[in-house]
Amino acid sequence: MDTHTDRLFAGLQRGEKGCASRLMSLIENEGPEAEAALRRLYTTGLRALVIGVTGWPGVGKSSLVSRIAKSFLGEGKKVGIVAVDPTSPISGGGLLGDRIRLRDIEGRENLFIRSVASRGHHGGLSRSARPFVKILEAMGCDVVLLETVGVGQNQTTVSLIADTTIIVVAPGLGDYLQAIKSGILEIGDIFVVNKADRPDADKAALDLESAIQMREKEGWRPTVVKTIAIDGTGIEDLMREIQGHTTHCSREKDMVTRKISAAKDEIREAVKARLLNHFMGKDGLTNEATNRYAREICERKTDPYVVADIVLRDKGIN
Amino acid sequence: MSVKKRIIMAKMGLDAHDNGLRIVSKWCADAGYEVIYAGVYNSAERILQMTIEEDADAVGLSFLGGEHIHYSKKLLELFKAHGLENVKLFTGGIIPPADVAILKNMGVDAVFTPGSRRDEILSGINSCFEKRGKGS
Amino acid sequence: MADSPKIEFDHTEGEKIPHFKSLSGYEYKRIYTDEDWDKTIPDAGEYPFTRGIHKDMYRGRLWTRRQQSGFGSPEESNELIKFLFKVGQTGINIDSDIAGKIGLDPDYPLAQADVGLQGTSMCTYEDMVALFKDVPLDKVSSTLIFPPPYSVIFMGQYMMMAKAQGIPYENLIGTMMNCPFTQLVGPTFQANTDFFPIDLAMKIGLDLIEYLVRVAPKWNVLNVNSRNIRESGVDAVQEAAFALSLGADYVNGLCKRGINVDTFAPRIGFFSAVHLDIFEEVAKFRAMRRIWARLLKERFGAANEKSMLFRCAVQTSSITLTAQEPLNNVVRAAIQTLTAILSGVQSVHTTSYDEAYCLPSEETHKLAIRTQQIIAYETGATKSVDPLGGSYLVEKTTDEMEERIWELMKEIERRGGFVECFKAGWVENELNQARYKLADQIESAELPIIGMNMFRGEEKAAEIKIFTQAPDMQAKRIEYAISYKKNPNRGAVKKALDNLADRVKKHPDKDLVVPILEATEAKATLQEISDAMREALGWSIPG
Numbered sequence: 002m003d004t005h006t007d008r009l010f011a012g013l014q015r016g017e018k019g020c021a022s023r024l025m026s027l028i029e030n031e032g033p034e035a036e037a038a039l040r041r042l043y044t045t046g047l048r049a050l051v052i053g054v055t056g057w058p059g060v061g062k063s064s065l066v067s068r069i070a071k072s073f074l075g076e077g078k079k080v081g082i083v084a085v086d087p088t089s090p091i092s093g094g095g096l097l098g099d100r101i102r103l104r105d106i107e108g109r110e111n112l113f114i115r116s117v118a119s120r121g122h123h124g125g126l127s128r129s130a131r132p133f134v135k136i137l138e139a140m141g142c143d144v145v146l147l148e149t150v151g152v153g154q155n156q157t158t159v160s161l162i163a164d165t166t167i168i169v170v171a172p173g174l175g176d177y178l179q180a181i182k183s184g185i186l187e188i189g190d191i192f193v194v195n196k197a198d199r200p201d202a203d204k205a206a207l208d209l210e211s212a213i214q215m216r217e218k219e220g221w222r223p224t225v226v227k228t229i230a231i232d233g234t235g236i237e238d239l240m241r242e243i244q245g246h247t248t249h250c251s252r253e254k255d256m257v258t259r260k261i262s263a264a265k266d267e268i269r270e271a272v273k274a275r276l277l278n279h280f281m282g283k284d285g286l287t288n289e290a291t292n293r294y295a296r297e298i299c300e301r302k303t304d305p306y307v308v309a310d311i312v313l314r315d316k317g318i319n
Numbered sequence: 320m321s322v323k324k325r326i327i328m329a330k331m332g333l334d335a336h337d338n339g340l341r342i343v344s345k346w347c348a349d350a351g352y353e354v355i356y357a358g359v360y361n362s363a364e365r366i367l368q369m370t371i372e373e374d375a376d377a378v379g380l381s382f383l384g385g386e387h388i389h390y391s392k393k394l395l396e397l398f399k400a401h402g403l404e405n406v407k408l409f410t411g412g413i414i415p416p417a418d419v420a421i422l423k424n425m426g427v428d429a430v431f432t433p434g435s436r437r438d439e440i441l442s443g444i445n446s447c448f449e450k451r452g453k454g455s
Numbered sequence: 456m457a458d459s460p461k462i463e464f465d466h467t468e469g470e471k472i473p474h475f476k477s478l479s480g481y482e483y484k485r486i487y488t489d490e491d492w493d494k495t496i497p498d499a500g501e502y503p504f505t506r507g508i509h510k511d512m513y514r515g516r517l518w519t520r521r522q523q524s525g526f527g528s529p530e531e532s533n534e535l536i537k538f539l540f541k542v543g544q545t546g547i548n549i550d551s552d553i554a555g556k557i558g559l560d561p562d563y564p565l566a567q568a569d570v571g572l573q574g575t576s577m578c579t580y581e582d583m584v585a586l587f588k589d590v591p592l593d594k595v596s597s598t599l600i601f602p603p604p605y606s607v608i609f610m611g612q613y614m615m616m617a618k619a620q621g622i623p624y625e626n627l628i629g630t631m632m633n634c635p636f637t638q639l640v641g642p643t644f645q646a647n648t649d650f651f652p653i654d655l656a657m658k659i660g661l662d663l664i665e666y667l668v669r670v671a672p673k674w675n676v677l678n679v680n681s682r683n684i685r686e687s688g689v690d691a692v693q694e695a696a697f698a699l700s701l702g703a704d705y706v707n708g709l710c711k712r713g714i715n716v717d718t719f720a721p722r723i724g725f726f727s728a729v730h731l732d733i734f735e736e737v738a739k740f741r742a743m744r745r746i747w748a749r750l751l752k753e754r755f756g757a758a759n760e761k762s763m764l765f766r767c768a769v770q771t772s773s774i775t776l777t778a779q780e781p782l783n784n785v786v787r788a789a790i791q792t793l794t795a796i797l798s799g800v801q802s803v804h805t806t807s808y809d810e811a812y813c814l815p816s817e818e819t820h821k822l823a824i825r826t827q828q829i830i831a832y833e834t835g836a837t838k839s840v841d842p843l844g845g846s847y848l849v850e851k852t853t854d855e856m857e858e859r860i861w862e863l864m865k866e867i868e869r870r871g872g873f874v875e876c877f878k879a880g881w882v883e884n885e886l887n888q889a890r891y892k893l894a895d896q897i898e899s900a901e902l903p904i905i906g907m908n909m910f911r912g913e914e915k916a917a918e919i920k921i922f923t924q925a926p927d928m929q930a931k932r933i934e935y936a937i938s939y940k941k942n943p944n945r946g947a948v949k950k951a952l953d954n955l956a957d958r959v960k961k962h963p964d965k966d967l968v969v970p971i972l973e974a975t976e977a978k979a980t981l982q983e984i985s986d987a988m989r990e991a992l993g994w995s996i997p998g
Contacts, residue, residue, distance in 0.1 A: 022374040030322045089348065094323070096348040100369070101358040105995065108365050113372055118353045120323070333553040333569040335646035338687050341887070342894045360649065360997035362565060384553075384572035385813070385924075415812055415921045433778035433811045434907050437898050 006038050010045070013139050018113055021140045025115060028136075029129045042135040049081070049138040050247060053147045053163030060171035061195040063102030064230035065239075066148045071106050072240050073144045079111045081137030085127050085149040088118040095119070099148060113137060131162050131267070160188035161263040165246045167239075169193045170209070172201035186216055189223055191242050197227035197235060221249050280312050324448055326377045327369055329357035331390040339412060340381040346437050347379075347444065363393040370398070370406055377407035377428075377447065387414050388421060395426045407447045411435065465910060473901065477735040479690035481855060487847035492854065499799075499840045503748040505741050505853065506841035507799040508764040513837035518795075519802035520827045521546035521598060521768065525575035526814050527928045529585035532575040535817070536590065542821045543828055546802060547590065547597040547629075550574035557650040558605045558985030560940075561932040565998045570929045573814070578981040579939055583612040584619075593622045597629040598678070598768070598802075603660035604651060606633040607968055608984055610663065611975030614671075630675035630724060630768075631667070633660050636701060636877060650996050651989065657874070659967050661708050666968045668719045676722045677705060678768065685728040686774050687886055688893035691739045692856065696863035697882065698725055699746055700873035703864075706755055707872070716755045720762030729795045730772045731787060734852055737843055740767065740798035742857035746864070769795045770804040774893075776811055780906035781917050784808035789826045796836055797843050803827055809919055816922040940980060951977040952987040959991040 009027070012020030028035045052069065056062050063084070070080045084099035095118035100107070103114055115137075119127045127133075130147060137145045147163055160166040168189035173196075192213070194206045209225045224242050228235030279285060297303045328344045330337060337359055348354045355373050357366065370378060380391065387410055398406055410422060411431035419430045428447040431440050475483045484491070497503070500510030509515060522544055525532045536547055552574040554566040560578045561570040570576045575586060590597075592613075601609045610631050617627055635656040664676040681698035689697070702723065709719055725743075729736050747765040751757040771791035776784040785808045792805045805826050807819035815823070831837055843849045867876055876882050896902040903909045951974040958970045974984045989996065 019371050022372050026325075026374040032322075088353075092349045092351050094348040094351040095353045096344060097353060097355045100373075101356055104358070104997070108368055115372055116353075116355045118323070331568075333557070333559070333566055334573070335553070338890055342890060345891060359646065360565065362998070384569055386568045386572060389568045413811065413813070416917070417921070436908070437894075 006034050006041075009038075010041065010139075013136065014045070014141075016141045018140075021113065021136050022115070024136055025129070025133055028132045029117075029120075029127075039132055042132055042139065045135070045139045047138050047141065049134075049142045049145045050165070051134055051138075051145045051147065051163045052243065053149070053159035053166040054169060055149050055159050055166070056169030056171075056193075058150055060169045061230045062148055062150075062169050063099050065167075065169060065193060065195060065228065066146050067103050067106050068228075068230055068233060068236045069239070069243070070103070070112065070144075070146060072236065074106065074109060074111055077111075078143040079141055081113045081115075081134075081140070081142040081145040083115050083117055083130060083133045083137070083145065083147045085117045085119060085130055085147070087150060088120050093120075113140070113142065130158075134162060157188055161266045164250060165190050165243055167191045167193055167243075169195055170205060171196040172199045172205045186212055186223070190221060190246050191239070192223060192225045193235075193239060194225060194227045195230050197229050202227060220253055221246060280316060285316070286312050323351070323353045324376045325353045325355060325373060326379055326444075327355045327357050327366065327373060327375045328379045328381075329361045329366055329369075330359045330381050331361050331363065331366065331394070332384075332386050333360070334382070334384045334386070335359045336383045337381070340379075343379065343381070343411065343440060346441060350441050352444075363390065363397050366394060367397045367401060367403075370403060371401070375406060377409065377444070379444075380408070380410045382410060382412040382414060384413070387412065388418060388425075391422055391427050392425055409444060409447060411440070473903065477691075477732045478730065478902070479692045479735065479859075481735060481852070481859075483734075483848075487851055489847060491847050491851040494850070496844070496850070502752070502760065502763065503745045504764060505745050506844050508744065508766065508801075510840070512799055512840040513796070513831070514840065517545075517831050517837065518800060518827075519546035519596070519768075520544050520824055521548045521802040522804050522815075522820055522823060523548040523550040523600070523770065524815075524820065525550040525552075526922075527571040527576065527924050528932060529575055529577050529582045530588075531925075531928075533586050533588050535820075536586075538817055539820060539824065543824045547595060548804060549586070549597060549599045551600065552576050554578070555609075555981065556601060556605065557646070558608075558981055559650075560936045560980050560982035561929070562936040562940075563982060563998065567929065567933055570932050571924065576928075576932045578936060580612045580615055580975070580978055583609070584616055587613075587616060592617050592620065593626040593628065595628075598632070599629065600632045602635040603633055603656045603663060604967070604971065604988065605981065605985065606631050607659060607663050607971045608975050608981055610667070611972040614972075615976060624671040625673065627671045628673050630678055631663070632678040632680065632726070633663060633676060634678060634680050634701070634705075635660055636680075636874070651985070652992060652994055653878070655963060655992070657708070658963070659971075661705070661712065662966050662968045664705075664709060664719055664722075665712065665714060666966075668714075668722060672722075674722065675724055675766075676719060678724045678726045679705070680726045682726055682728040682770055684882075684886065685730075686772065688774075688890040689886060690889070691730070691732075691735050692859045692863060693885060693889065694728065695739050695743050695746075695856070695860045696867060697873060698727065699743060699750065699860070700864050700867045700876075702747065703750055703754070704872045704874045706751070710755060716751065716757045717759040717762050720751055720755070720757055721759065721764070724766040724768060724801075726768045726770070727800075728772045729769045729791045729798070729800075731775050731791060731794075733790070733794045733797075734848060735856070736791075736794050737798045737849055738852035738856040739860075740800065741849075741853040742860055743767070744799075745853075745857055746860060767800045768802040768804075769800045771795070771806045773806055773810050775904070776806060776808070777904060777907045778811035778917065780912065781808050781811065781919050783906050784810065785822065785826075788823065789830075792826055793830055793834070793836065796830055799841060809922070812919055813922040816920065818920075819922075936980065940983070945978065947977040948974070948979045948983065952979055952983060955984065956987045956991040959988045963992075 009020045009024045013024055024038060028039055054062050054066050066082060070082060073080050086095055086097045086099055088095040097116035097118060100114055100116050106112060107114060115133060117127045117129055117133060134145050134147060147159060149159060166189055168185055192209050194202055206225050206227055213223050226235055226239045226242055228239060294308045298305060326347055328340055330340055344354045344356050357369060366378060391410055395408065398404060407428045409429035410427055414430060414432055422430050429443045431443060496505050499507035499512055520543060522539055524535050524539060552571050553569050554561060555577050559566045561576055577583065577586060599609055614624060617624065635653060667674050667676045679698050679702045681694045684697055685694040706716060706720060710716055744765040748763040751763040757763055771788050775787055788805050792803055795803050805823035807815035807823050809815060809819050836842060867873055870876050870881060897904065897908060900908040955970040955974050958967060971984060
């Protein structure tokens with residue numbers, strides 16, 4: 002094992018922010034020691050309450066995260082926030098603006114905020130989100146908040162990482178209807194209608210509630226909470242719901258099932274990463290070859306399955 | 320490998336003319352950097368915390384009122400005290416020509432004065448990262 | 456070996472400007488004729504005042520030469536005011552430092568390094584007195600640039616000063632800017648909203664207006680500031696629409712309190728930028744005059760013509776000035792000043808040519824004033840009212856600008872008015888889009904800036920004398936604030952602050968001007984009063 006990584010882990014377990022931060026970069030940069038460090042995280046102890054907060058841009062996620070964090074900090078808890086912003090597919094860079102929206106809690110000793118760019122990973126949610134959450138747990142955080150823009154696949158991934166998933170909508174943005182249609186109901190544990198001072202807030206809440214009623218689900222019945230994050234209205238109710246869900250999970254078997262699902266997802270991801278690396282990484286299908294095949298597909302001369310067969314055959318698999 | 324350079328873009332003290340900060344932030348993001356936008360009203364301590372938590376490779380500061388030497392000095396001192404000498408520092412804004420040398424001697428890696436064009440700024444930032452000395 | 460060229464060409468025959476659009480995208484025609492415009496318009500001084508708000512305009516009285524000034528201590532700023540009058544300024548324009556504008560004393564940690572840098576450091580009654588030493592308050596009009604709630608404090612200090620000099624409030628002339636949305640230094644909305652809740656700030660501003668129209672009838676109670684937004688890149692149409700919509704929101708807010716519009720509307724003014732596209736700017740101002748007059752008459756039912764007048768102060772644009780070849784800025788500012796005069800404004804600050812380097816020095820301030828005097832006395836532009844009136848281009852462009860401004864105002868209205876748009880983040884969005892667009896236009900030279908993106912000379916640093924301040928200025932001001940507040944003989948302060956806090960906590964909907972004035976009279980400092988209110992609201996500020 003690399004001594005440098007050893008030192009980082011030692012510092013991490015002492016609660017040192019600098020070590021946590023450098024470990025995050027190590028993993029994010031996907032260098033040679035990254036995988037070893039990643040694997041070690043799985044066996045490093047400590048668990049935190051992981052809360053996912055997701056929703057479309059403009060609904061007020063950061064204000065909400067700020068309030069939730071403040072509440073936990075007020076109870077003397079150590080809080081970590083992982084704020085994921087999209088990376089531009091064109092430039093590969095990113096403008097990470099969540100942190101500035103958390104400024105009224107920033108700077109506290111017991112708080113750690115990390116801005117993460119998605120770095121172009123499929124679905125938008127950073128491949129680093131899971132490891133970063135683990136790092137913060139290992140550092141000693143009692144609560145970790147994972148904030149991300151919720152678009153389709155993202156939200157499912159969040160629900161696999163988080164213990165409690167909060168879906169945030171806001172009236173007037175129209176998206177709560179999308180939320181109902183897109184299957185989000187399946188994965189949200191708590192639904193928040195933020196900016197509840199807006200005119201259609203009540204209607205949005207009602208629509209969500211009736212859609213939830215129609216779900217066939219045993220166990221935890223998701224609730225709808227109305228908030229005005231910028232002035233703190235409804236936050237007490239939200240914290241109560243979070244506590245309620247946490248208590249429910251500690252008692253119910255279906256939490257274990259969820260964790261198993263999450264772990265299965267991680268296995269799939271790990272295998273996928275290995276396979277892609279093996280077949281399409283530096284010893285596999287080259288860039289030029291991939292481009293060539295892609296052109297042939299566009300010219301309707303071949304299809305992706307033929308290409309996949311070729312790739313497998315080249316590596317000796319039938 | 321997926322290495323990206325991470326830059327914190329901030330203003331310190333009370334001045335809130337953030338036009339330049341926003342524009343240069345966007346230019347940097349478009350050029351492939353990960354920019355952590357810290358906005359206005361930052362103290363040196365706050366920027367220090369951010370630099371640690373975000374493991375930033377550089378901090379970019381924008382000034383208007385004449386406070387550039389005071390704040391650059393303060394931040395560099397804090398970085399030194401916390402073993403962050405590797406973090407690059409560049410500044411821009413209303414900085415009189417005579418102060419450019421003073422800032423560079425203090426340890427500021429690049430200074431951009433008004434009228435600097437985008438390409439000039441981006442290549443200036445690029446070369447900060449390629450420069451050796453002060454660690455890499 | 457080829458001879459090196461003896462003459463370098465940048466352009467030769469066939470040089471053309473890149474396009475014929477204005478900054479806001481208005482396409483200038485080849486030539487304008489009576490087919491474009493052949494109407495008649497009313498005289499200056501007649502509704503809807505397209506040609507000017509007064510019949511005689513500059514023939515009757517020249518615009519006020521009102522340079523914003525202020526730096527360091529109140530004493531130094533007072534010296535500067537005296538200098539400016541000596542070289543020909545005719546009105547005062549107080550520019551405090553940032554701390555003053557956001558309710559902070561010099562000793563506040565986040566404020567310390569900025570004290571006195573962008574304007575006068577001031578926080579006590581004694582500071583106000585020092586700043587205005589020897590100034591006859593009933594003969595010279597002063598503009599005070601402060602947003603609410605701090606506008607109340609500084610107005611209080613100003614009135615205390617007048618009282619001490621035996622000048623009745625009825626004789627006070629001047630303006631308190633009093634707008635919480637757009638006047639803060641630095642066009643960022645976070646600046647407007649981080650240090651005090653915006654709704655209460657606006658409400659206190661309205662309280663102040665109600666108070667002042669009763670006790671100081673000659674005093675101007677509001678300047679709607681569109682310049683700061685314009686200087687972050689929005690175009691002339693947006694600038695005009697935002698300003699007029701915000702003005703309408705204020706008028707509306709006051710009318711809703713049951714106050715008759717004619718009691719306060721004559722005391723409302725505007726503060727705009729003036730840029731380099733001469734005819735677009737002239738058209739903008741003429742259109743704004745027309746729209747404001749119509750708004751006051753038709754929407755708010757003003758009966759007094761004085762209520763319908765679009766009174767405007769301007770400062771020439773800063774973002775059009777360059778660090779490269781700074782003397783070019785003298786030319787730019789002169790043209791912009793002339794544009795302002797051709798537009799019929801009421802007072803002018805000509806931006807100094809060292810704008811990209813530092814605060815103006817005495818020399819550059821003087822040149823700015825000379826610029827205005829030359830235009831006033833030497834050019835003949837002031838000898839006839841509205842000299843551009845009747846020009847096919849100007850009138851047609853005025854009509855076009857009016858249409859576009861009105862369209863945008865309707866959009867803002869649809870969204871609930873400017874204040875709502877501000878709070879919903881819509882204005883910030885518009886601003887952000889505009890700033891990036893402008894940056895791109897400058898990068899690509901679609902917006903030509905001579906010496907910077909076109910005809911750029913060799914890159915050597917401009918030789919320019921930089922205005923510097925006394926090295927111990929900040930330390931002295933910080934020390935002053937600390938010892939002022941440590942003074943044991945301040946029993947009345949605590950009582951007044953407690954009373955204010957109590958009112959803010961329990962009855963913020965009632966008048967807040969009187970308790971703030973009482974705290975001011977007890978000699979509480981700017982931040983002591985502001986903090987009393989903030990604490991009562993549970994409002995924490997950056998720091």
